[in-house]
Amino acid sequence: MRRRAPGWFVAWLLPSLLAVSPLWGQAAPGGEQLYTRNCAACHGSDGRGGVGVPLALEDFLANVPDSYLFATIRHGRPGRVMPAFDRLNDSEVQAIVDYIRDFGPPAPELSTAAVNGDPRRGEALFATHCASCHGARGEGSPGTGVTFSRPRDLPILAPALNNPGFLKAATDAMIRRTLIQGREGTPMPSVTDLGLEERDIDDIVSFVRSFEDRPPPVTAIRLEADSPVLMYTSSHDFETTLENVKRAAAGMNFRIIREQYLDEGMVEPGRENPQQQMIYFCNFQQINEALAIDPRVGLFMPCRVTVVERDGVVQVMSINPKYLSPLFNNSYLNQLCDEMYAFYRDILEEATL
């Protein structure tokens, strides 16, 4: 499934190493630097995928034009993790495109003309042949790319086809060609192997294109929140409030895993500020599900409420998951962040009332 560094990668690496710009580069960063800096964390140093789908894939590169790569970098995939790189200038984006090209075969010659199929017929075919992976409305698999922090034999997840970023980047001819060729090494089948004919393919392409005429999918919407924290003033004393937090969290199926002073471990033992106390709690089933959606959610872990007393006033606070959600550009996380927000709010309310 996940291919190890192919020969041409190594063949590419040596000359490109020699071509690398000076270490303390006054020169503008070249393609490989830009790729390493902006893309490698998700797509892998050698393009074989990670959080992002593999790019060093023969059936991918052989069937998409450079304009598709360019537009994908520019527009990203709103709500599907892949960021929009709107701060890179055109020549930087082009340098990355050229660099990705070196991962595999050259760009195909593809027409830019629209395909004239029957989207209504396409819809039925899509339901039969595509929806099981790409979702009934083209919303993609829950989660993105190659999952990780998990068993490696899980398949690459199907991208969202109703995504405004995808639809802007993909031409009809590119979609058509992708359907005919499939993508070997991923679950994406060739529709020719599925027994579909030219007309069926055109109808499916027209149906996929028709996603553009619909309102943007909920998956491309970002949560809004004005504050990075949730903060409540308690009507109880410090100790009672602490106990209330623990009781409230336990009542919502969280396991209290740890209590400590905020500065514990940073200052000498015995010198901690006892008026800032953190309570850590977890629900491992929830963590497990969250990690499958986005491996970066460790930034939310473990769950934590801090109780602080200053000038006789006891305050209880937590992060605001809704404020953080847009940083991840992952719509499935939105839902999770909404749920986490509600948990925190309920715990803080219950503990302070």
Next chain:
Amino acid sequence: MRRALTWFLLLAAWLAGAPLAASELIMVRSTQSFPETMLAVQKAISDHGYTVSRVQRVDVGLTASGYETDRYRVVFFGRAEEVQAITERHPEMIPYLPWKIVLFAEEEETLMVTYDPESFSAFFPDEALARTFATWREDIHHILEQVLHAE
């Protein structure tokens, strides 16, 4: 050999790289294994004058609860005086302190993620705090840079 080359490229990329966009996560890939990266991160943190206050072993908790997972840990760190000063003046930052870097294994490589401190600037129109965020951001870059070319 390939590893050494990759590090070199990562380093070159880092030094030559355009500044990171604000309001995004900072995420980099180390070509070292998890245990090596974990050690390198903790060393780099203390080399930059911060104290690692705790390591949360999320993977151990998951495994103990019967879930399968690769190595996944959260490293908390800070400077006592700085944390104290900020919690005094800006209690709203308390839930984000100490700061954390998340590490997780991806086969033989390791990914590191953290918030960009400057993502919080918009919420705190305070110059002193803005300077602290800028320093943290720079320190985080240097810490990760040190990890990427640690042998």
